[in-house]
Amino acid sequence: MTLGKEEKTPAVTEDGGYLPGTHPDLPPPSSVHGPVHWIKVNLFGSVVDTALTLLAVYFLYSALTFLVGWMFINAAFTGESRNDCRAVADGACWAFIGNRLSLFIYGFYPEPERWRVDLSFVLLILAIVPVLYEDMPQRGKALTYSCLYPLIAAWLLVGGFGLEKVSTDQFGGLMLNVVIGVTGIAFSLPIGIVLALGRQSQLPIVRILCVSFIEIIRGVPLITLLFVAAVMLSYFVPPGTNFDLLVRMLIMVTLFASGYMAEVIRGGLQAIPNGQYEAADAMGLKYWQSMRLVVLPQALKISIPGIVNTFIALYKDTTLVIVIGRLDILGIGNSSLADTKWQGLSTEVYIFVALFFFFSCFSMSRYSLWLEKKLHTGH
Amino acid sequence: MADTESRTETDAQIESSKGEDDIIKIVAMHKWFGEFHVLKDINLTIKAQERIVVCGPSGSGKSTLIRCINRLEEHQKGQIIVDGIELTNDLKNIDLIRREVGIVFQHFNLFPHLTVLENLTLGPIWVRNTPKKEAEELAMKYLVRVKIPEQAAKFPGQLSGGQQQRVAIARSLCMNPKIMLFDEPTSALDPEMIKEVLDVMIELAETGMTMIVVTHEMGFAKTVAHRVIFMDEGEIIEQNEPHEFFNNPRHDRTKMFLSQILAH
Ligand SMILES: Nc1ncnc2c1ncn2[C@@H]1O[C@H](COP(=O)(O)OP(=O)(O)OP(=O)(O)O)[C@@H](O)[C@H]1O
Ligand SMILES: [Mg+2]
Numbered sequence: 001m002t003l004g005k006e007e008k009t010p011a012v013t014e015d016g017g018y019l020p021g022t023h024p025d026l027p028p029p030s031s032v033h034g035p036v037h038w039i040k041v042n043l044f045g046s047v048v049d050t051a052l053t054l055l056a057v058y059f060l061y062s063a064l065t066f067l068v069g070w071m072f073i074n075a076a077f078t079g080e081s082r083n084d085c086r087a088v089a090d091g092a093c094w095a096f097i098g099n100r101l102s103l104f105i106y107g108f109y110p111e112p113e114r115w116r117v118d119l120s121f122v123l124l125i126l127a128i129v130p131v132l133y134e135d136m137p138q139r140g141k142a143l144t145y146s147c148l149y150p151l152i153a154a155w156l157l158v159g160g161f162g163l164e165k166v167s168t169d170q171f172g173g174l175m176l177n178v179v180i181g182v183t184g185i186a187f188s189l190p191i192g193i194v195l196a197l198g199r200q201s202q203l204p205i206v207r208i209l210c211v212s213f214i215e216i217i218r219g220v221p222l223i224t225l226l227f228v229a230a231v232m233l234s235y236f237v238p239p240g241t242n243f244d245l246l247v248r249m250l251i252m253v254t255l256f257a258s259g260y261m262a263e264v265i266r267g268g269l270q271a272i273p274n275g276q277y278e279a280a281d282a283m284g285l286k287y288w289q290s291m292r293l294v295v296l297p298q299a300l301k302i303s304i305p306g307i308v309n310t311f312i313a314l315y316k317d318t319t320l321v322i323v324i325g326r327l328d329i330l331g332i333g334n335s336s337l338a339d340t341k342w343q344g345l346s347t348e349v350y351i352f353v354a355l356f357f358f359f360s361c362f363s364m365s366r367y368s369l370w371l372e373k374k375l376h377t378g379h
Numbered sequence: 380m381a382d383t384e385s386r387t388e389t390d391a392q393i394e395s396s397k398g399e400d401d402i403i404k405i406v407a408m409h410k411w412f413g414e415f416h417v418l419k420d421i422n423l424t425i426k427a428q429e430r431i432v433v434c435g436p437s438g439s440g441k442s443t444l445i446r447c448i449n450r451l452e453e454h455q456k457g458q459i460i461v462d463g464i465e466l467t468n469d470l471k472n473i474d475l476i477r478r479e480v481g482i483v484f485q486h487f488n489l490f491p492h493l494t495v496l497e498n499l500t501l502g503p504i505w506v507r508n509t510p511k512k513e514a515e516e517l518a519m520k521y522l523v524r525v526k527i528p529e530q531a532a533k534f535p536g537q538l539s540g541g542q543q544q545r546v547a548i549a550r551s552l553c554m555n556p557k558i559m560l561f562d563e564p565t566s567a568l569d570p571e572m573i574k575e576v577l578d579v580m581i582e583l584a585e586t587g588m589t590m591i592v593v594t595h596e597m598g599f600a601k602t603v604a605h606r607v608i609f610m611d612e613g614e615i616i617e618q619n620e621p622h623e624f625f626n627n628p629r630h631d632r633t634k635m636f637l638s639q640i641l642a643h
Contacts, residue, residue: 275488278451283554284477284506293501297492377491377534 071351081341096342097352104332104352107172113164117175120153124182132367150186153179168246174329174356179246180253181315181360187254188314189307192261193300197291199266210262217259222317225252230324249321257314264310268303269295301375308368312361329353402427402558402589403448408457410443417443419613421457427557430590432600432621435610436636441593444610445560448591449480462557478506481551485563487543489535495522495546496531502554514553521549525579541572545579552583559583561592595640601625609633 011019018024043053074091076084077098085093097104106114127149130142157179159165171179198210217225229248237243272295280290300307319330327335333349336342403425410418417440425431433441446452447459450466450473459466461476490498499518503509509517522528525545527538535543544564551559561580565573577599584590584603594600600607600621607624609617609632617630628634 273486273488275484275486276490279484279488279490282449282451282477282480282482283502283550284474285502289505293505294490298490301492375492377536 082343082345092348092351093342093345094348096336096345096348099342100332100336103173103336104329105174107176107327107332108170109172109175110166110170113159113166116156116159116163116166120156121178123149123152123156124178150183168244171246172327173332176321176326176328177315177318180250180318180321180328183250184253184257184314184318185311188257188261188310191254191258192265192310193296195258195262196265196269199262200269214259214262217256218263222253222256223320223323225256226320226324228252245324246326249324249326253314253317256317257310260310260313261307264303264306265299267306268299268301271302272298301372304368304372304375308364312364315360315364316357329356400427401425402429402462403591404458404460405448406458406460408447408454408459410440410447410452410454410456417613418447418454421615423608423615425589425591428587428589430584430588430603430605431592431608432604432606433591433593433608433610434595434597434600434636434640435616439610440613441610442562445482445562445591445593448558448560449477449482451482478554479557480560481554481556481558482560482562483544483547483551483564485567487535487540487547487567489543489547489550491535494532494534495527495538498535498546499550499553502550506554517553518549521552522546524552524582525549526575539572540568541575544568544572544576548576548579548583558589558591561590561594563593563595565594565596597625597640609636611636 010024011022013019042049044050070091072091074089075094076086076089076091077094079085079088079093079095080099082093082096085095102111102114106117109117127146130136130139130146133139136142155161155163157166157171158168195210195214198206199214201207201210226249229252230245276294276298277290280294285293319328321328322331322334330353333353337346337349401424403423405421405423408418408421409416421444433444435441443452447454447466448461454466462479464472464475466472466476489495490501493501496515496518499521500509500511500514503514503517504511519528519531522531525548527542527545530538530542530546535546538546544567548564564580565576568576573596577596580590580592580599581603590603592599592604604621606618607621608615609624609628609630611632617624617628617633619627619629624633625637628637
């Protein structure tokens with residue numbers, strides 16, 4: 001760039017300006033850019049600014065030193081009771097979490113069978129990779145595996161067909177959150193897409209069904225739906241048959257998220273100009289082809305922030321299973337506080353649970369930002 | 380530019396074919412948007428390889444007319460027969476006709492999430508079941524024809540308006556249509572890009588493509604069209620071959636329209 005410009009020798013006029021057409025590219029004046037300038041203007045622009053900046057720095061400093069001290073420097077990582085912790089340090093007692101870690105992760109899943117949970121976690125990660133990375137080789141085959149994963153995981157976790165059966169009553173802890181969260185996420189997106197398309201359908205019956213479904217789901221709190229799942233759904237199945245409570249919850253959570261998902265996607269669909277539908281029609285694409293190849297890729301891209309928002313909300317809502325007596329990671333934490341050996345450690349427990357959710361949700365949100373950037377094609 | 384020689388040649392072909400190769404036949408066709416009577420008693424016959432320019436004031440129904448030909452709009456009365464197939468509610472007929480008819484829109488309507496090459500291969504691959512490699516070769520052939528093979532890997536958003544419209548033309552041509560419809564293909568373009576698109580259209584005309592072009596580019600109409608149609612308030616007011624149409628308009632509304640459009 002500069003090479004090309006150098007050939008244009010700037011011709012200077014008598015009063016110090018340049019002749020027309022010979023003005024060189026100059027760097028911006030140093031006073032309007034650079035970090036030093038930014039700090040000067042934004043942090044120390046006036047007496048009040050300076051005072052506020054110093055005050056904020058002081059608070060940040062004391063908060064951070066306290067937190068780091070409590071969480072790491074003065075923390076106890078080993079011990080068999082709260083007293084063991086207090087004997088060595090007056091900060092956080094992480095020994096408690098370490099002591100209960102398997103309970104936090106597996107709930108009441110029978111110990112000799114826990115490898116099945118581990119294996120399904122590993123397989124889950126392998127199933128997520130092809131969904132997230134569009135450029136991976138052999139993606140088609142890998143995606144088939146991803147689609148089969150829910151079945152594989154269900155078999156691994158519940159058992160049968162050669163594996164020892166594990167009742168879903170014994171599911172708990174982080175694993176329960178992941179099972180509900182992943183099921184909800186995996187199924188609410190396709191159901192949401194179908195509902196959103198149905199809401200735009202030319203056929204009045206389809207449209208009315210979709211609209212009523214979405215509005216009913218959105219008009220009722222999730223807790224209510226979970227109570228319905230726990231109590232009422234059993235009226236609808238023939239007496240004697242056992243409709244697993246966890247499955248009922250999975251269905252409710254998925255339907256709940258689908259209702260929201262449908263509205264998020266409808267927003268994306270509405271942003272697609274009519275010309276796109278017309279160009280696809282004129283080309284001779286069938287309805288489902290033009291949706292899949294032309295409309296949805298664009299609509300979903302626009303909807304990414306809303307979709308991920310729904311995912312995150314769903315993931316956090318998995319803790320609501322506590323209302324029907326299932327102990328997820330938060331429930332396990334709560335109940336372990338009752339142990340007299342470890343009394344008064346609620347801060348540690350809640351920080352642990354919060355960190356688990358924070359890192360799960362934060363990675364989802366980072367991924368969505370990355371994806372948005374990647375899919376940006378200059379439009 | 381279309382040399383007069385090639386034109387008289389196609390003229391002769393059209394003379395010689397007496398009606399049997401009417402590729403589009405519109406008979407007593409009416410269309411309403413709700414209560415609004417937008418097209419009134421349209422009768423129009425177009426022969427294979429004929430090139431028609433449609434003009435008329437804004438809102439006169441030009442776009443609606445050509446969009447009826449490939450069923451982007453539905454007519455309520457009368458007949459539209461394209462290449463021997465009548466447009467009815469029968470989805471199979473609509474499909475057949477859409478395979479024969481390409482359309483180029485004012486605002487290009489390229490698919491922004493696909494590269495130029497993918498835009499061009501989408502139709503051949505999914506509608507015509509062409510193998511991917513073959514479809515790509517076909518696409519490159521048409522990109523060369525519209526003079527932008529080097530842009531194949533870019534996304535539409537990275538191209539200029541003129542380039543985008545040429546991609547749109549190539550995309551339609553990839554479907555190997557018998558008829559091309561153009562709805563004001565240059566009116567969303569900056570002046571310096573109009574020529575590059577018109578040049579591509581003129582070259583297309585020289586290949587003998589049947590074309591119906593809605594445009595206000597009167598220079599294009601004069602050199603390329605066999606027939607110019609003037610529409611106002613949903614009716615075909617006047618149609619004639621270009622020389623007569625411009626030098627000797629019969630109808631007062633045509634005269635007024637021409638004086639307005641040629642004034643600037
Ligand atoms: N989908 C629609 N619903 C209702 N009215 C419409 C619709 N599309 C077009 N119209 C109306 O039909 C009339 C004809 O529209 P059309 O687009 O065919 O005009 P045009 O001749 O192409 O005009 P322009 O030169 O502005 O493109 C206009 O009055 C327009 O407002
Ligand atoms: Mg128009």
